[in-house]
Amino acid sequence: MRQILADWLYHVQSRFSLLNETLSLAINLMDRSLLAMNGSITKANLQLLGVTCLFISSKFEEITVPNVEDFVIVAGSVFTKEDIFLMEMKILSALDFNLGAPHSLQFLRRYRFYVEPDSRTYQFAKYICEVASVCYSLAHYLPSTVAATAIWLASYTFGRTLVSNYLFDEVFKLDQATLFSTARSFVDHVINFANPDEDKIYALREKYQDLVLDEFTTEHISKLNDFFDYGYEYSGLSSTSTYSALSILDK
Incomplete structure (x- = not known):
């Protein structure tokens, strides 16, 4: 599942014309979050985790960041922007706001x-x-x-x-x-x-x-x-x- 999700994030990168560094950081954040959140991520919210990590990395790396609604739409509206904001808080807390990573x-x-x-x-x-x-x-x-x-x-x-x-x-x-x-x-x-x-x-x-x-x-x-x-x-x-x-x- 993680491999399929990571590949799907490449589709999102292409859709929004994001930097390679943005995607690399998103996958790094996703892997670190899976470890730090210790089993609280399930198959049901794995895509939400991936999209939110890409949203966070976009704000970290990009000059122009896609709107959060764009991330909701590209995921088929299976969750809301409020879900993304809530997951964002969980990720940042789990990682203690330590977002930087070499690529x-x-x-x-x-x-x-x-x-x-x-x-x-x-x-x-x-x-x-x-x-x-x-x-x-x-x-x-x-x-x-x-x-x-x-x-x-x-x-x-x-x-x-x-x-x-x-x-x-x-x-x-x-x-x-x-x-x-x-x-x-x-x-x-x-x-x-x-x-x-x-x-x-x-x-x-x-x-x-x-x-x-x-x-x-x-x-x-x-x-x-x-x-x-x-x-x-x-x-x-x-x-x-x-x-x-x-x-x-x-x-």
């Missing part, structure tokens, strides 16, 4: 300066970052780790393997083994979310379809699957680093 896209912009990817690679890296925000099994990774994984995996997908020690040690601040194991955990989700036959998760795919996913071919999918199955032989990473990564995965 993976912010780190990605910084990494772009060092990696200098082409437009296609950069758009695919952005797609990977947003896959991580939708997919709950990837939500525990730090934004900096998500961004590093995204730019590395996107570069690899389109024919460039990043192996610079300076990049890993001074920019990503990750060892190769950690990034390798993290990238492998992303592969299935990156492929599945781009699949047009996946009808439950569609808004994120539509967002990036024209930008890059039209160029994400079966050849690229096969390359990612080979990376997942066979490891360093297809990754360009050192065998020593890969051994460490595989040891981590085996635990």
